[in-house]
Amino acid sequence: MATLKEKRTCGQRCEDFGRFVWNSDNGTLMGRTPEKWVYISLYYAAFYVVMTALFSLAIWTLMYTLDPYAPDYQDRLKSPGVMVWPDTYGEEVVEISYNTSDKASWMKMKNILDKFLEPYNDTKQLECNTYNCTKGKYFIQNTFSAPHHTKWACPFTQSMLGACSGFEDPNFGYNCTMPCVIIKMNRIIEFLPSNHTDLPPYVNCTVLEGQDNVAKIEYFPDRGIMDLSYFPYYGKLAQPTYVNPLVAVRFSLVGEKHAKIQCRVVSDKISYENFHDPYEGKVIFYLKAVK
Ligand SMILES: *[C@@H]1O[C@H](CO)[C@@H](O)[C@H](O)[C@H]1NC(C)=O
Ligand SMILES: *[C@@H]1O[C@H](CO)[C@@H](O)[C@H](O)[C@H]1NC(C)=O
Ligand SMILES: *[C@@H]1O[C@H](CO)[C@@H](O)[C@H](O)[C@H]1NC(C)=O
Ligand SMILES: *[C@@H]1O[C@H](CO)[C@@H](O)[C@H](O)[C@H]1NC(C)=O
Ligand SMILES: *[C@@H]1O[C@H](CO)[C@@H](O)[C@H](O)[C@H]1NC(C)=O
Ligand SMILES: *[C@@H]1O[C@H](CO)[C@@H](O)[C@H](O)[C@H]1NC(C)=O
Secondary structure, eight states, rough: OOOOOOOOHHHHHHHHHHHEEETTTTTEETTOOHHHHHHHHHHHHHHHHHHHHHHHHHHHHHHHSSTTSSSSOOOOOOOOEEEEESEEEEEEEEEEETTOHHHHHHHHHHHHHHHHHHOHHHHHHHHOOOOOTTTTSSSOOOOOOOOTBBBOOEEEEEEEEEEESSSOOTTTTTTOOOOEEEEOOOOOOOOOOOOOOOOOOOEEEEEEOOOGGGEEEEEEGGGGBGGGGGGOOOOTTTTTOOOOOEEEEEEETTTOOEEEEEEEOOTOOOOOTTTTTTTBSSEEEEEEEEE
């Protein structure tokens, strides 16, 4: 059987290709006349202009219907989670364990709290949150009256944490057996924790294991209250200077000096019995001081 195509040399192939690019016999460029190329280019130019216009229109319509200050899809999060600092994890759970006679061990806890409290620095807070908030009621803002078209946020300063502020005791009680922990509740946009304005949310810590090892539990600010003026939160864009209110809790450890603690944020709109989310409304941690 003879091959259908005779074997051709490389030189011939190059020549073929050259003729394809520019064929002087019938005046075609890549198989089409220049005139046709102009029509094709025009067609594609028009095509892309129309596509771009449609795309822009779609994006514009989307942006137009979005509220720039609130995410459209918030997680189906209805009740906030609660966290504790120092956030040192043992196996899975938070385990705040330190050695009072080992400086490196308790300095680690102190450093975590110092770092965590940086945004709460009194000077910083009073500089960026200058609004004189009315305590004890929600700070509802329907307008953007703060500078740069934003909403006001109430200052929360480190010194509000009293004995756990790091001012009276820069070691937060970790060089002895009176450690302070800090409780923070996650933000949920436009969440109102309580519908009774005379009942602000407060932190309540209970000892789950080792009751005999905890002599005293103290709360700062007083009674562990998260003032209502920190709610609602309007989102990062609307309230760029917002900081979460905090509650510090000081435990006086005695005896064997270890305990399992649960701290709950108590309020009528905050649930804490979600089987799927153990951090909803509460946080459980181990506290252990050794010598
Ligand atoms: C605590 O630290 C001291 C000093 O470093 C050390 O002697 C002691 O064994 C440590 N205690 C425990 C329980 O690890
Ligand atoms: C707060 O910030 C000021 C200025 O940045 C600084 O001088 C001061 O030491 C800080 N205070 C604390 C307690 O960190
Ligand atoms: C804030 O408001 C309270 C009550 O209206 C007032 O007593 C206080 O002096 C005000 N503080 C400042 C810094 O304006
Ligand atoms: C812990 O540190 C504080 C502040 O530096 C100090 O007043 C206190 O005496 C220290 N306690 C112990 C047991 O070392
Ligand atoms: C507060 O909220 C709860 C549940 O959301 C509701 O049952 C109750 O009637 C509300 N109370 C007031 C005073 O609005
Ligand atoms: C804190 O919680 C415990 C256990 O649930 C309860 O007995 C106690 O009354 C609560 N304290 C406050 C102030 O709500």
